[in-house]
Amino acid sequence: GAGVSQSPSNKVTEKGKDVELRCDPISGHTALYWYRQSLGQGLEFLIYFQGNSAPDKSGLPSDRFSAERTGGSVSTLTIQRTQQEDSAVYLCASSYTSGERQFFGPGTRLTVL
Amino acid sequence: ILNVEQSPQSLHVQEGDSTNFTCSFPSSNFYALHWYRWETAKSPEALFVMTLNGDEKKKGRISATLNTKEGYSYLYIKGSQPEDSATYLCAPTGGATNKLIFGTGTLLAVQP
Numbered sequence: 001g002a003g004v005s006q007s008p009s010n011k012v013t014e015k016g017k018d019v020e021l022r023c024d025p026i027s028g029h030t031a032l033y034w035y036r037q038s039l040g041q042g043l044e045f046l047i048y049f050q051g052n053s054a055p056d057k058s059g060l061p062s063d064r065f066s067a068e069r070t071g072g073s074v075s076t077l078t079i080q081r082t083q084q085e086d087s088a089v090y091l092c093a094s095s096y097t098s099g100e101r102q103f104f105g106p107g108t109r110l111t112v113l
Numbered sequence: 114i115l116n117v118e119q120s121p122q123s124l125h126v127q128e129g130d131s132t133n134f135t136c137s138f139p140s141s142n143f144y145a146l147h148w149y150r151w152e153t154a155k156s157p158e159a160l161f162v163m164t165l166n167g168d169e170k171k172k173g174r175i176s177a178t179l180n181t182k183e184g185y186s187y188l189y190i191k192g193s194q195p196e197d198s199a200t201y202l203c204a205p206t207g208g209a210t211n212k213l214i215f216g217t218g219t220l221l222a223v224q225p
Contacts, residue, residue, distance in 0.1 A: 033213070035215075041217075045212050045215075048212045091156065099206065100162065
């Protein structure tokens with residue numbers, strides 16, 4: 001079946017603009033995760049959704065970052081008033097349920113000029 | 114917050130060599146240990162999810178062991194091939210949310 005998809009694959013924006021990144025998880029997967037990889041850094045956890053439970057937002061770096069998951073499926077990560085340090089590859093992953101192996105999407109490369 | 118360390122940071126081997134990497138993590142509040150392979154220009158791919166102390170998992174030429182009491186896991190690759198070249202990431206989970214805290218990875222380069 002289809003894997004995790006993300007859009008756009010690349011996004012170039014100007015400092016101060018808002019951006020929205022989209023993730024379509026594998027159908028039936030109840031857990032959805034957002035990570036990012038900044039240049040020269042490892043994978044950094046951002047936020048995690050599990051079913052209808054309140055999301056774990058402990059990895060969001062600032063209040064400019066927010067995410068939602070509508071209908072338990074598609075998720076949108078929003079970054080307001082982007083800064084150059086937000087430039088990174090943003091990866092989404094889903095799993096059948098929490099704790100199980102995660103399937104990653106291809107990522108969105110965000111560049112803030 | 115989980116502190117995950119992986120060693121070595123990078124490794125260059127010849128085709129046919131066997132190799133291994135280490136992942137160290139706090140042994141308290143342990144739930145599971147994930148291993149992922151991340152090839153350049155691709156997405157991370159799950160290799161193993163391990164939960165039990167003493168567990169050993171195998172997938173082809175790749176195997177992993179887990180020691181939850183002392184907080185480490187080893188990943189072994191037997192007879193390395195150029196297609197094994199990738200960054201190998203480990204990520205323990207702890208607590209109720211099962212979020213993954215990734216180590217910085219071991220970059221493996223296999224020369225033909």
